[in-house]
Each structure stands twice: as structure tokens, then as C-alpha cells.
Amino acid sequence: MEGTFYVQGIGSRPKLHVCTDGAGVVGHAGARLLADLADGIGLTSSYSTVLSPLRPRGTGHDPGRIATDLAVMLADGGEAIADLAVLRDQGEVFGPVASTPTAWRLLAAVDERVLDRLRSARAQAREMAWLQAFETRSGIPAVKAGGREVPGLVLDIDATLITCHSEKDQAAPTYKGGFGFHPLLCFLANTGEGMSGRLRPGNAGANTAADHIAVLDDALAQIPDAHRHGTDILVRTDSAGSAKSFLTHVRELRARGVRTFFSVGYAITEPVRRAIRALPEQVWHSALDQDGTLRESAEVAELTGMADLAGYPAGTRIIVRRERPHPGAQLSLFDQDEGLRHQVILTDTPFTSGSAQFLEVRHRGHATVEDHIRCGKTTGFGRFPSRRFPLNAAWLELSLAAIDLLAWTRVLLLDGELAAAEPKKLRYRILHVAARVTRGGRRLRLRISATWPWRHELAAAFHRLAALPRPAG
Structure with missing residues (x-):
């Protein structure tokens, strides 16, 4: 429903005018950290290589990118393939994201051979993540x-x-x-x-x-x-x-x-x-x-x-x-x-x-x-989306990739309390933060609220990510 709604303040809370015409605002902005980490350790490119025979016709979407987006969505707390909409509807930050039917078709095409390839791709990314941990942290x-x-x-x-x-x-x-x-x-x-x-x-x-x-x-x-x-x-x-x-x-x-x-x-x-x-x-x-x-x-x-x-x-x-x-x-x-x-x-x-x-x-x-x-179970495998067993097996594999992304984020990018935080805390403090998107000086800026308690930790994580050694090629 479009329009402006009025919410009467209760007690000391101010009166609010609620409307649905906001622009330049993104939710779950911290999930971009996971997407960039997946690219930085070579998970996306490895997925693209092993899934290239399954490229959806007529959509222009890279199957490796679809798999990565599904893993990011699960790490962010999504529970169903339709939850890709959280990324897809914020294209300024997350870029083009496949539709729900396109993602369904990719998962439906995963058989046991492809599943083994997905596991191999994740192993390649793990090798890079561990190398980065030994080069930039204490291993x-x-x-x-x-x-x-x-x-x-x-x-x-x-x-x-x-x-x-x-x-x-x-x-x-x-x-x-x-x-x-x-x-x-x-x-x-x-x-x-x-x-x-x-x-x-x-x-x-x-x-x-x-x-x-x-x-x-x-x-x-x-x-x-x-x-x-x-x-x-x-x-x-x-x-x-x-x-x-x-x-x-x-x-x-x-x-x-x-x-x-x-x-x-x-x-x-x-x-x-x-x-x-x-x-x-x-x-x-x-x-x-x-x-x-x-x-x-x-x-x-x-x-x-x-x-x-x-x-x-x-x-x-x-x-x-x-x-x-x-x-x-x-x-x-x-x-x-x-x-x-x-x-x-x-x-x-x-x-x-x-x-x-x-x-x-x-x-x-x-x-x-x-x-x-x-x-x-809160990162994908607590529920399975399909009646088909092979598709659910693929969902479990992507859930493991989502768990890995959260683990690598803690090991490579975070310090202190957040370096040992469970997914629930990471989502509340880091991943689900809202931000403004602005353009200027030929740059796209993600502006986190100056009053967000964990803004410095998130900004530091992005800076560490940018400094990580990148996979060759």
C-alpha cells in the first residue's frame, strides 16, 4: 500500500510520518561484505567454472553468481529461495540478482556429479581463505x-x-x-x-x-x-x-x-x-x-x-x-x-x-x-525448500557454503567479541544494518548511520577485505 501513514508517539517517543517512497536507502547492507568476501576468496569464480554447463538460457545470469547469491542470502538469514528478493530489490548495492524461478531451475539441475563439483569449488575457496588467514592474521x-x-x-x-x-x-x-x-x-x-x-x-x-x-x-x-x-x-x-x-x-x-x-x-x-x-x-x-x-x-x-x-x-x-x-x-x-x-x-x-x-x-x-x-539450522539446513531430494541436497551444500562465509568473515575480517559471534549476533549487529547509497566523484558510497553502534567494526571489516591478497587469475 502506497501513501503516508501517521504514527502517534507513545510516551516520550516522537510522532512519526511513515511513507513508502524512500530512495537511496538499502537494508541488509552488511550482507555486501559476504558477497565481496565470496568474490575475494574465489568462491564465485570457482562456482562459475564448475556450473558453466548449467548456464540458464536467455537470462544473462552467471550460474556461479546465482549460487553465491543463494549462499549469501542463507548466511544473511534467508530461509527460502524467494528470499533472494532482499538482494535482488537492492540492485544498486548487490547488482543483478537472478529471479526466484531462475534460481530454482539452477538448483533443480544439480545432480550428484554437479554436487561433487560444488564441493570441489568450495575446497578451492577454503584454500585461498586459509592462505589469507596465514598471511594477514595468525592463521x-x-x-x-x-x-x-x-x-x-x-x-x-x-x-x-x-x-x-x-x-x-x-x-x-x-x-x-x-x-x-x-x-x-x-x-x-x-x-x-x-x-x-x-x-x-x-x-x-x-x-x-x-x-x-x-x-x-x-x-x-x-x-x-x-x-x-x-x-x-x-x-x-x-x-x-x-x-x-x-x-x-x-x-x-x-x-x-x-x-x-x-x-x-x-x-x-x-x-x-x-x-x-x-x-x-x-x-x-x-x-x-x-x-x-x-x-x-x-x-x-x-x-x-x-x-x-x-x-x-x-x-x-x-x-x-x-x-x-x-x-x-x-x-x-x-x-x-x-x-x-x-x-x-x-x-x-x-x-x-x-x-x-x-x-x-x-x-x-x-x-x-x-x-x-x-x-x-538458522543458516539454511533448518528447512528444505523442495519435494525433490537432489534439490534439497544441493540446498544443504549451499548452506554449508553460507556457514563457511560467516566463519571466514570472523577469521579474516573481525576482531574482539564479533570474531567469536554466532550468526544471530552477526546479523543483528553487522549484516542487517541499513545505509544510504550516494554517488559523487565517480564513486558509489555506502553511508552507514553515524549513530550505529557497530559502524566502525563494519567499516574496518570492509577495509580489511579490500586489503586481502586476491587469488591469481
Whole structure:
């Protein structure tokens, strides 16, 4: 509805005249930072190369640019392909953006071969982003546990349930009584990057070794060669990743020059219960908190040698933590009998590389993957747009690209509190800022409000982006 509307001020608020004829104003101006970053690390050009056979006829839109715009839209908080309108209707800042039908047609043309190419394109962009991080910052940050740094890279694998409210291809009943999908995902704990993900039916098994192997291999393919070979890579999962064939695969990767180690949850079986009961009190030691201080009412002990680990890789250790449960915690019959909550992990980290206390608190950091999944659900994969499974698989891949753009923004362009901010905070403070667009002196200027609390942080991010080394060619 066009026209002017009057809003009576309430209390000390001034009276407003609301109209819809504004010009030279742009919303979500900070999202331009993401679009420029995608160009600056070569993501857009890599997408253009691998998607060139899918160029839409008669539209003039580059398919790589369409894919990038979709990733930017998801990083900005969009939930549906139609949300591209936020970028498209502000052409002065975002340039030409494909229509919703054109974007739909591109996604519908993505099959498994094209999906693999999209993953390769993202890996190329990641290599450039990491090179920029080492040239302009201090590189990829280390994961911390127990008050010290964990050497190398840490990959966290976990599954999640996505509810579908309509019939979709391969959506199925879930083990929790819902209906939808059950994707398996891998995140880099160092930065929060979305390394890989596989869309699966809702009734897919949580502990399927083949799926864990596929997601891990996809994640390793995302790591630049210089870091994949010669760098320690810790793979963490909950007990769903404790299958012998998966852990054997993790170990066998070392024969290819990939220094992978595992730290996974383990079910407390009756033999494990007997082993725990047989532990003398003097072998229990105080557990650690993430800052290295002693954890109140929690103790750790080494179970290695007291439980049968036949079939697991040589050198596998088993570690148990017991802790007084917090109110409302769900306890097993064994825990109720003992009065303490028990959790067990398996790891192949050698005795010379870490005490049981450190390895247990290191594994407990796997819980951060739940935060990455929660944020990922607001960055695209919380809902899927199509009835067709291949299109939804492509949507998941672009969601991972959106998660990467936010992670690279934090690592390369932001400082202080914003460098560790979740997407919600970045959107509120940086991405969704409004600005005026002006022209003068042959320049297009984006003028952020002089009263916006985070104007200096956003301006500094744009300046850092302009100074980043650019990909060759």
C-alpha cells in the first residue's frame, strides 16, 4: 500500500510520518561484505567454472553468481529461495540478482556429479581463505581444552533431525517419533566451518559406519593439501561413531599420509560396567574443566586393559568419567545403582601425548558441535525448500557454503567479541544494518548511520577485505 501513514508517539517517543517512497536507502547492507568476501576468496569464480554447463538460457545470469547469491542470502538469514528478493530489490548495492524461478531451475539441475563439483569449488575457496588467514592474521586458531591448545585440526561429526511438515522425497519417520530428514554433518571445531554434510532419510541409522566414512572423507577433501598432510587431525564423534569399521578407516588413513586420530563416545556395556566396578579408588583422578581448573565432583580413570577391545585399532584406549549428576539428569540403572553418572570414550591418542584427564576434557569439547548445528539450522539446513531430494541436497551444500562465509568473515575480517559471534549476533549487529547509497566523484558510497553502534567494526571489516591478497587469475 502506497501513501503516508501517521504514527502517534507513545510516551516520550516522537510522532512519526511513515511513507513508502524512500530512495537511496538499502537494508541488509552488511550482507555486501559476504558477497565481496565470496568474490575475494574465489568462491564465485570457482562456482562459475564448475556450473558453466548449467548456464540458464536467455537470462544473462552467471550460474556461479546465482549460487553465491543463494549462499549469501542463507548466511544473511534467508530461509527460502524467494528470499533472494532482499538482494535482488537492492540492485544498486548487490547488482543483478537472478529471479526466484531462475534460481530454482539452477538448483533443480544439480545432480550428484554437479554436487561433487560444488564441493570441489568450495575446497578451492577454503584454500585461498586459509592462505589469507596465514598471511594477514595468525592463521587458523587452535582448539583449546583443559587450559591448553589441542595441536592441529579437530573435526566434529554429528547427526541431527530436520522436521518436514509436508511430504518430501525420502523424508521418513525418525527415531524420535517425528518425520523428516536425518543429515550427518561435520564441522571444523577450530573455526566453525561446515566441512561436509550428507542429506539422509529420516529413518537413516545414527551409527551407520558407511555414512560416517563418507562424511569424514568429504571433510578431509575440504582441507587444503598443506594441512591435510603433516598436520594432526582429531576426529570426534559421540557413541554413534564408535563402529569398528569407522575407527579402522580413521586409522588406515595414516597410510595415505593423513595423520588422523579418533576420540569417540562408547556405550557402557555390561563388561564395561564390571570393569568400572573393579577399578580401585586410587586410580581415579579429578576431572578438568575447559579452562584447566579442577571440575567439582567429577573424576576420570583409565580403563585400558580392563575391557575387551578386540577388533578395535591397536593402541585404542578406553577412559571413563564419573560425576555427580545435575538435577534432572537422565541416569541408567547402573548410574542409579552407583549414584554417579558415567561416560566412556575411546581414543587412539598415545599415552605419551596426553593424560586421561586431558583426553577426557578434550573429548567433552565435542559438545560444541551442537552449537554449530543449532546455528546451521538458522543458516539454511533448518528447512528444505523442495519435494525433490537432489534439490534439497544441493540446498544443504549451499548452506554449508553460507556457514563457511560467516566463519571466514570472523577469521579474516573481525576482531574482539564479533570474531567469536554466532550468526544471530552477526546479523543483528553487522549484516542487517541499513545505509544510504550516494554517488559523487565517480564513486558509489555506502553511508552507514553515524549513530550505529557497530559502524566502525563494519567499516574496518570492509577495509580489511579490500586489503586481502586476491587469488591469481
